[in-house]
Amino acid sequence: MSATESQQEIIQYVPFMSFVHPSFWHSLTEMKLDVDKLNETTKQIWGRFTYRSDIGAVFEVDGTSFNKVPENEQLYTNVKGTIMNKNTIEEFKSIDKAALLNSVGKVLWTSLQDKSWISVPSSLLKFIILSFADLKKFHYYYWFAFPAPSQPTVYVKEKSTNISTHFNTNQINEITQSYKSLELEQKCFFSIIKDNDNIKVKTLSDLLNSKEGLQKDVDLSCTYFVFNDPSNGNNPGWPLRLFLAALLEHCPSLVGSEIKIIGLRCSATGGVENSKCFTVVVPKDVKTVDAAGWVGWERNDKGNFGPKLANMSASLDPVILADTASDLNIKLMKWRLVPDIDVDIMKKTKCLLLGAGTLGCHVARDLLAWGFRHITFIDNGKVSYSNPTRQVLFSFQDCLNGGKKKAEAAADGLKNILPTAVSKGIVAHIPMPGHPVGESLKDETINNIKIITEAIAEHDVIFLLLDTREARWLPTLIAAHYGKIVINAALGFDSYLVMRHGIAGSPAEESTSVTTTWIPGGSLGCYFCNDVTAPGNSLKDRTLDQQCTVTRPGVAAIAGALAVEILVGLLQHPLRNNAPAVYNLNSDTEDIPPEMQGVLGPIPHSIRGFLHSYQTVAPTCAKFKQCIACSETVINKYKEEGLEFLLNVFNSGNYLEEVTGLNELHLTAEMTDILTFSDEDED
Amino acid sequence: MNMTTITFDEFLASAKEFEQKSKELGDGWTLKEDKVDNLKTYLRKNTFVQYEDGNINHLLKVEYVIFYNLSYGVPSFSFNAWNSSGILLTFDEIRKMSFIQINEKDFYSVITQQEHPIFQRPYFIMHPCHTETLLAAFKNNTKNIIVTFLGLITPLIRLNLPLEYGL
Numbered sequence: 062m063s064a065t066e067s068q069q070e071i072i073q074y075v076p077f078m079s080f081v082h083p084s085f086w087h088s089l090t091e092m093k094l095d096v097d098k099l100n101e102t103t104k105q106i107w108g109r110f111t112y113r114s115d116i117g118a119v120f121e122v123d124g125t126s127f128n129k130v131p132e133n134e135q136l137y138t139n140v141k142g143t144i145m146n147k148n149t150i151e152e153f154k155s156i157d158k159a160a161l162l163n164s165v166g167k168v169l170w171t172s173l174q175d176k177s178w179i180s181v182p183s184s185l186l187k188f189i190i191l192s193f194a195d196l197k198k199f200h201y202y203y204w205f206a207f208p209a210p211s212q213p214t215v216y217v218k219e220k221s222t223n224i225s226t227h228f229n230t231n232q233i234n235e236i237t238q239s240y241k242s243l244e245l246e247q248k249c250f251f252s253i254i255k256d257n258d259n260i261k262v263k264t265l266s267d268l269l270n271s272k273e274g275l276q277k278d279v280d281l282s283c284t285y286f287v288f289n290d291p292s293n294g295n296n297p298g299w300p301l302r303l304f305l306a307a308l309l310e311h312c313p314s315l316v317g318s319e320i321k322i323i324g325l326r327c328s329a330t331g332g333v334e335n336s337k338c339f340t341v342v343v344p345k346d347v348k349t350v351d352a353a354g355w356v357g358w359e360r361n362d363k364g365n366f367g368p369k370l371a372n373m374s375a376s377l378d379p380v381i382l383a384d385t386a387s388d389l390n391i392k393l394m395k396w397r398l399v400p401d402i403d404v405d406i407m408k409k410t411k412c413l414l415l416g417a418g419t420l421g422c423h424v425a426r427d428l429l430a431w432g433f434r435h436i437t438f439i440d441n442g443k444v445s446y447s448n449p450t451r452q453v454l455f456s457f458q459d460c461l462n463g464g465k466k467k468a469e470a471a472a473d474g475l476k477n478i479l480p481t482a483v484s485k486g487i488v489a490h491i492p493m494p495g496h497p498v499g500e501s502l503k504d505e506t507i508n509n510i511k512i513i514t515e516a517i518a519e520h521d522v523i524f525l526l527l528d529t530r531e532a533r534w535l536p537t538l539i540a541a542h543y544g545k546i547v548i549n550a551a552l553g554f555d556s557y558l559v560m561r562h563g564i565a566g567s568p569a570e571e572s573t574s575v576t577t578t579w580i581p582g583g584s585l586g587c588y589f590c591n592d593v594t595a596p597g598n599s600l601k602d603r604t605l606d607q608q609c610t611v612t613r614p615g616v617a618a619i620a621g622a623l624a625v626e627i628l629v630g631l632l633q634h635p636l637r638n639n640a641p642a643v644y645n646l647n648s649d650t651e652d653i654p655p656e657m658q659g660v661l662g663p664i665p666h667s668i669r670g671f672l673h674s675y676q677t678v679a680p681t682c683a684k685f686k687q688c689i690a691c692s693e694t695v696i697n698k699y700k701e702e703g704l705e706f707l708l709n710v711f712n713s714g715n716y717l718e719e720v721t722g723l724n725e726l727h728l729t730a731e732m733t734d735i736l737t738f739s740d741e742d743e744d
Numbered sequence: 745m746n747m748t749t750i751t752f753d754e755f756l757a758s759a760k761e762f763e764q765k766s767k768e769l770g771d772g773w774t775l776k777e778d779k780v781d782n783l784k785t786y787l788r789k790n791t792f793v794q795y796e797d798g799n800i801n802h803l804l805k806v807e808y809v810i811f812y813n814l815s816y817g818v819p820s821f822s823f824n825a826w827n828s829s830g831i832l833l834t835f836d837e838i839r840k841m842s843f844i845q846i847n848e849k850d851f852y853s854v855i856t857q858q859e860h861p862i863f864q865r866p867y868f869i870m871h872p873c874h875t876e877t878l879l880a881a882f883k884n885n886t887k888n889i890i891v892t893f894l895g896l897i898t899p900l901i902r903l904n905l906p907l908e909y910g911l
Binding site: 078079080081082083084085086087113115116119135201328329330331369370371372373375376382386389392393396397 | 767769770771772774792794803805824826828829830831832834851852853856857858859865866
């Protein structure tokens, strides 16, 4: 190498940085699912680049990249490419990347030998994308390459200079105008002849002899080879690499000479005043393209040669989209109206719904709407033709072929509404007091008790949504034993009761003073305590869950909604299950001290509604010391004797009264009537 | 006639004029007209934004889309931002960028991520409920309603609006 050459620097090309529009993955996914399926055909696609003063050489693809004809965006240069989408990650990984690039390069080079690039200069540029689309997870592995021959190596003589050092303002304006009028496919590579003050833009067909070398009249000293330059720095962009290789292949006379290059940088307003001039020196011993391999794989974000991963699940996976969109409803409440609300508590709380009928379906849907995700149903029945119009998780299909199990159909219904719901159905019959078990059903009953007990233990909240009074006894007892939150709802023809239960072990009524205006949440009565003291039980209103759900349809929707709202109120209260209930909720809530209220306001103990008069009352009642379901006596008896105690209760209608001492109290006939379950209730 | 809302035809006429002006200024707004379904007509601008997070410089692409909201009878503003892999920025990432000059409390009442009525993909959409009132004050003395509309938004979002539009 001569002394002058050693001062020159090897030319450095600025590589492209790929930039993918989200719609590219949308289109690729559609293409793979609807058209290609398992075919691994390579596909022609389009990409584009432009010069920008503020950022480097970015190469873009988007949803329109798969179109047959490229979209022409103003000032962009379209580049033809291919995408090779592999079927498996193994194929994607194991393919020989160097060999792939060489074979693509070889094809490209052979097609250039026929000289068609001179009339269509844009055909010099190519790109490939090697990809693997994991369409279950919406993960896209991809790797861009911009094939270019690693040889020939040329040198730059001096630092690049602005175009204004070679051309005056008038000439630059002329270049701007001439460039605008060039055909699109000629804009990538062309030439400018500078003849004193005159400027002449020549396409490559005008400049080059179609067989070899330059046209005869070309004077190299006043010829500038121009390429569309995406770089915004001192070094030229990647397209020059291909231009020089093609030029040197076509014009052997250029070997050993100096070539003037313009990197044309056209700004958004159409001016070319940011363009750069380079002087390139071609050494005498320059190597040919064939002498070496092809390069151009893009580096990933870590700076290594390796693929990139686009995890598009958040914007492409419909399941995730549904989940985040439904979460957003709750978050909007927090952001816009109730800043103190705890959004996550609903997600974490596990709800067990005993009964998957009209009430169960309504409660489940409202839980879902409030952001609950763990919902389990226990029910023994099957979906019948009369159900779907009222029981909003079922459809006609569920009734066919004898009907699906309600618990399972309800869980499936929930997951159809929101696939991220964690829901299952447990098919089990709930044993009831005063319903003798008998030998033949003993094992099954014991098994059911076990299933129900385990289910209650596993969940945080127990909803009692059953259609008989007796069926509520066992879950009330077990839930009290495990200290769970219990929400109870029962329906009459045009009336309803919704209530929360107290906590086992909390003091009963006599410890609360008469002058107090509230009861601590733990000391509130359960469904069975409060039957005794519940107001307004006229004969008509005693239709409450005694008439097998002959109800006005709106009643279940109202009661189900209130049951869920009471639960949410509790969960959003700092004391949770211990949240106090005030005696008089009718007063303005502003008069209720803040510590009595949660984030969402005061939480009643119970709500009784009467649809015929459109009225609700919210009675607050303390625990009953001799309650047949939640009193110390009963729970201790259950703790000590377990299964044996339960079986005794099921087999005898009077056993509970003996245990609690109720029969020693001289109760009114009315109370006995309520507490002694009759077989007629079942009908 | 309701004087505070604008009709689709008024929107379209303003959008066409705005696109023309943008072309002259090289500002990058393009109008995509859907003649079959008018309401799928929109103005769009794509631009790169550099965003520094610690020492790392992220290159993001931001897309602004203005479309006509039939229910409110006003232009609606939506946008999205993604990185080089096409991964959309999340709500919180967007909020943390100085890209938007709205405090946290107001942010969520102004901007919601939801399915875009035209593209059926998640976008950040500015809530149109205040637009009508704001535009009403300008409606009768504005040359171009889109310019006025963007003039109201630019203080909130990093979106360059050249003065040559005739603000």
